[in-house]
Amino acid sequence: MKTIELTYHIKDIDAIAASVLEHLESKTILFNGGMGAGKTTFINALLKAMHSTDVATSPTFSIVNEYTIPNDKVYHFDFYRIESVDEAYNFGIEDYLSSEHWLFMEWPERIEALLPEDTQTITITDLQDNKRSLKLTINTKHLTENTAMTTENF
Template identity: 45%
Template sequence: MVLKYKINEITKIAKELLQYSPYKIILFNGEMGVGKTTLIKELISQLGSKDRVSSPTFSLVNEYKIKDGIAYHFDFYRINDIEEVYQIGVDDYLYSNQWCFVEWPEKVQEILPKNATVVDIKKHLNDERTISVQ
């Protein structure tokens, strides 16, 4: 699935992504500032969370109550050693059968489950974005 959108269409894109994804683990690829966190915030909102969603850049993972469970939001941008990820108990999160949204998955690729949806986001000069979902 490939979609083009502007930031004011984020609600529609999030709904489509949740419907399209066969897995509860979604990996987000894209440059800094492309809108990964913004999209994840909307996904968590669409799942029924009333929590204030923020990037877990320093904590590595944030947890949000959603309608039918919990959503986990990971940001591995600052990871220097895979051991940091094991110390937070990453396997418990990834195999919890809860929603897991992962930014910078390339930093921890060797520990990620194969059953995950991969989202690539590109930002264009006109502020439009292209999202490719595999």
């Protein structure tokens, strides 16, 4: 596993999201962070970097929102209200997991047993004063010597 950590001001979120997008090696991204940390806000910035005209909203009650990007889709999940893996099966999670589309998952630990191996994790921490800490964890089995990353790449 390789980790990239950075701190940013919320006003710089679009530039940070565009930079993070360049470093993603998987289309399944797990988002960690407490309530109000800025997970959905960062997802919205990622969508913008992906040239989507959609606006991300929290799918807390709908469980999944679908957004369009050029030549693809993004499924944005919020598993906060999911209490069991059976609930995930009830709304057809296996269809989403077997798709070739982007999967952005908030509260992924609620369905941990179902998560594919090919994932990356973004952890966001609210540092107050409109600053956030972001940690991107990269599964190094997808990296080659030429794509090794450091904080300087940001």
